[in-house]
Amino acid sequence: MILVYTHKITPRIRYIFxxxxxxxxLIPVGFTSEVAEFVAHNGPKFSYTKTPLGKEFFIKSNDLLFEQGVNDLDINIQKWEGVPCFFSTGSQAAIPYDIFAASFYLISRYEEYLPHVKDIHGRYTASESLAYKNxxxxxxxxxxxxxxLLQHLKEKFPDFKYKxxxxxxxxxxxxxxxxxxKHKNFIRTLGGFINDLLKLRLLDVxxxxxxxxxxxxxxxxxxxxILHAKKTADIHTIFFCSIGDYTTFDTNVSASKxxxxxxxxxxxDYADVGL
Known part of the structure; x- marks a missing residue:
């Protein structure tokens, strides 16, 4: 187990760590906000807070994981060995960015809770995202x-058994x-013919x-x-079959057919199936 010291243990910290x-x-993790417990721990450990306690493996924390609610954040994208990253930590930290806060921002879709332009279905568009823009x-x-991070941990704690x-x-x-x-009812088939003719899609007709x-x-x-390819390559395959009612966007064959x-x-008979 690796022990993490932080000045305040929050649900956000527990989740993203x-x-x-x-x-x-695949590294078990424990948390403490007690300095004495952290110092007494003999195994791998690091601190996640504003300033280091001593000479331990230290990651300077951004405020994001200690906040509640959603705020409009000023994010500056930089490069960490060629990889985009943000929430810079400064020279004292073992790694140059607070990847925990940055990961929480992305994995929680934090920006989707802020005011944004929706598409015609009321969804957040990828083009509005920080990732797309950068x-x-x-x-x-x-x-x-x-x-x-794992590479840095291995350098700091080489004797720990990593999985x-x-x-x-x-x-x-x-x-x-x-x-x-095929297998559509008469009305849908006739409607398909008429629609193709009206739109001059003669090849579809x-x-x-x-x-x-x-x-x-x-x-x-x-x-x-598909089943032949599955058998030949011995691929674990799962089919998900739509059985919902007919709607504007769901036009599958009726499940009653x-x-x-x-x-x-x-x-x-040949693969796993979900409905």
Whole structure:
């Protein structure tokens, strides 16, 4: 176990320290706000506060994890060995940034609780985010920061037994619309033809007609190919099948259709299925 001293133990601190140290780095963590307990601890330890207690492994804390509520923060993005980071800690700290506060800011989606422009569905748009504006939206910076911290911990506490995380690839497939044209009722099929004709999508009219007449295969019916790839590569696969009611945005085949039920049963014979 690694012991963390901080002047105030808050729910935010417990959450993000456990996420980085325990969930990500597989290091059990304990907390104390008692200096005597921290000094007496013989195992790995570090302080997370405003000033170091002595010559211990020290990370200067940002105020974010000690606050309540949401405030508009002034964030300055800098680079830590080429990786975007923020909440600089200064020269006294063992690492140059408070990655715990920065990670909490990102993982809690803190900025989404601040006033922002929503899209047509009432959602926060990625283009409004700090990550998008600073070019790291698709970079797993929290994990990168965590493993940078791990390297510093290994240098400071080389005798501690660190665990190595193992990974497993799981293929998850969402079936939002099992079939493009077939197994739809007469009204939906007729409506599809009319809609394609009105929008002059003549190629779609042709595809729809050939599928309904069983001349061609439905373009969404790729399940046998997926199952073959799963078997060949021995991939753990989970299908998630939509069985909700028909809406403007959910246009799947009705779950009451026997063909759709048979498809789900067939998938269940070879893979895990969620509804």
């Amino acid at each position: 456990k996420h980085i140290l325990t969930r990500t780095l 070019g790291f939206l698709e970079k797993p910076v929290i994990d990168i920061w965590a493993y940078k 190595t995380r193992s990974f497993e690839y799981i293929s998850t497939i969402d079936i939002d619309n099992a079939f493009a044209y 042709w595809y729809r007609l050939t599928v309904i007449l069983k001349i061609k295969k439905d373009p969404f019916d790729t399940f046998q190919r 026997n063909k759709y039920r048979l498809l789900i049963k067939e998938l269940l």
